[in-house]
Amino acid sequence: MAARLLPWYADNGRHHLPWRHTVDAYALWLAEIMLQQTRVETALDYYPRFLEKFPGWESLASANLDDVLALWSGLGYYARARNAHRTAKLVAADWNGLFPDTLEEAMLLPGVGRSTAAAVLDSAYGQSQAILDANARRVLLRVHGLQGNPRAPAQEKTLWRLAEQETPDPAHEYNQAIQDLGSLVCLSKRPRCTNCPLMGVCRGSPAVTGEASPQVSGGSGKRPRPKRFGLFLLALDGSGKVFLERRPEQGVWGGLWCLPLVYEETSLPGPEDLAEGAALAASRFGAVLRAGEILSFRQHVFSHFILEFATLPAFLPAMQQVPDALSHGQLWAPGDALGLGLPSPIRRILEELC
Ligand code: SF4
Structure with a gap:
């Protein structure tokens, strides 16, 4: 996957995203938290305003929660804002203002799961870590033709194993590439397989399955909301x-x-x-x-x-x-x-x- 994704990323990646131009762990962590349940286009509006008002761990830690929630207003999933506030307090007080540098320690912070922790460690500290955000998950599911509930514990384990197996060292460019492929090409509803660099190796692509679209939905088969x-x-x-x-x-x-x-x-x-x-x-x-x-x-x-x-x-x-x-x-x-x-x-x- 890396051999096919990296050249594609060089030509087609979203190199303009502001969090792609920093190695500051705070700014990278903030982007990861915002992007957990928010579209990139929306986050692009909130991210610079949040960074301007709260430029680092100290300023966010000492902020009033009301001010944090006010700035988060409209982004939804407000537990993220409350967790971000608590994380900033912990990093400022217990970690000397530095994001922890191991996966295990970073995952102790509120709202920081394995993929978020891995993304920050990879981008800020140059550690080669595999990620498994929603985009990477969907691409891996389809490329490897996995069936069944992608959130089931056994499937989760398989996905992490595949993510580690596919991720090269250094991982940074590849991690950006798989996220961009999921976001721009391997879309959950209408994947653009004919424009995809993985077309020849993807077990879910129509060329392999003969189906009109990839067999694995990657979680898009949502039930109607009550x-x-x-x-x-x-x-x-x-x-x-x-x-x-x-x-x-x-x-x-x-x-x-x-x-x-x-x-x-x-x-x-x-x-x-x-x-x-x-x-x-x-x-x-x-x-x-x-x-x-x-x-x-x-x-x-x-x-x-x-x-x-x-x-x-x-x-x-x-x-x-x-x-x-x-x-x-x-x-x-x-x-x-x-x-x-x-x-x-x-x-x-x-x-x-x-
Ligand atoms: S070939 Fe289609 S299903 Fe496979 S990774 Fe590319 S866009 Fe996704």
Whole structure:
């Protein structure tokens, strides 16, 4: 594979990516974390802004988590931001500001799996390490014609063995090449086999199998996502401030500021659910729903489900004292709230208020 991939990479690789031009372990680790569940095009927008605000372990370690989440806002999978913050604190405090230089030690850091650790050690410290990110995994599955669940432990073991077997020493260029091939050519849905340098050796390619497309999907055979329906309380006080509460650390949108969720089910809310939502809003928040508002649902796609959500506009009367239910919440001027860590659908709602 290396003999075919390296010349292809020299001519076709994504040499412009900013993390390809640094050997700084912090910058490389940050890119790896961002790219774990985010498309390159999206990460390219966030990466320089994050590096500018938090240029190294120390600055990220000493940052307020709210500021980190605010900058991560819109990237999704917020556990990554919380883990990144914890990792920076550990590296700054326990590792003298240096990313650990062995796989075993690097993998002790929150959110750092074997492939992430290997990629940083390879790029920052010149260690020849095999990687197995989603792109490398898909290419290896197809080239070696592997069938079955790619996440099953036995298959995982086989994939790591093949990754080590195929990875040359030095590994750096090859690691970039296999990622780029997966990203540009060996696409999960419509692989461009006729443009692929591995066409002659790939056991999954149509030339070998006689099928119209590679036999091994590499994990693209996703089941349709289930739908959930949610109602957020959009409670404004007399001065136009909006009530937001912080989500629990664990779970969806963990640690982010959000409108209170007063309904979340697998079915559309009916009139009785709206009445229940109104009663909940009144008892927990002292909010009075504005009558006659038409609910218009929007969609937010998560990796495991689709959330169809609407807002329940409500008026929040001046309060003599803050009820217990509000102790983890706060009123914010919508413009100020935009500086917080917010889920992207909530950000869009607040932007409309500004
Ligand atoms: S020949 Fe097709 S299936 Fe095989 S690695 Fe190339 S693009 Fe992927």
